[in-house]
Amino acid sequence: MDEFRAQRVSDELRERGIDAHVARVGVGQFGVRVSLSEGREAMWDTDDTPGLEAQVMRDGVLVGFVPVIEGSASFDETQVIDAIARTDYEQPIARQRTVAPPPQAPLPPEGGLFRRFLDGFRQK
Known part of the structure; x- marks a missing residue:
């Protein structure tokens, strides 16, 4: 996921009340980090693979994951x-709800x- 797309996705999730942030995981590597309960975080799409998936971490330890969502390689930002938003993280292998809460x-x-200063005036 490129940096600007990650920013737009996290902004829209925050508009829905979901505690999302841009995840900067490496040089030129970006994704979306969602803060969950009990100190967990879901790291979405940080590995530059075409499908949408996530790792659920607590204190740097993998405690769950979201398998690749079928057909997600061609998802637009809304999808x-x-x-x-529809992901239910309560089980170690997360699942997709039929509708978003x-x-x-x-x-x-x-x-x-x-924000403009932190981003170096690069927003699109």
């Missing part, structure tokens, strides 16, 4: 956002007032 109160955009 990626919907897939992340209702949106919660929106979270503020990451970076706030200084």
Whole structure:
């Protein structure tokens, strides 16, 4: 996932009340990090493979995962956002709900007032 797409996806998830952030995992490697309960985090699409999948981590240890979502290699941003929002992380092997839970109160955009400075004025 490229940096700007990761930013747009995390922004839209935050609009739905999902605690999402851009994950910077390496040089030129980006994804979406979703903060979960009990100190867990889901790291979405950080490995540059065509399909959409996630690893669920707690304190740097793998505690679960989301298998590659069938057909996700051709998902647009709206479908990626919907897939992340519909994921149920309660089991070690996460599953997709048939419908997304209702949106919660929106979270503020990451970076706030200084976002353009933090991004080096590179937003598209």
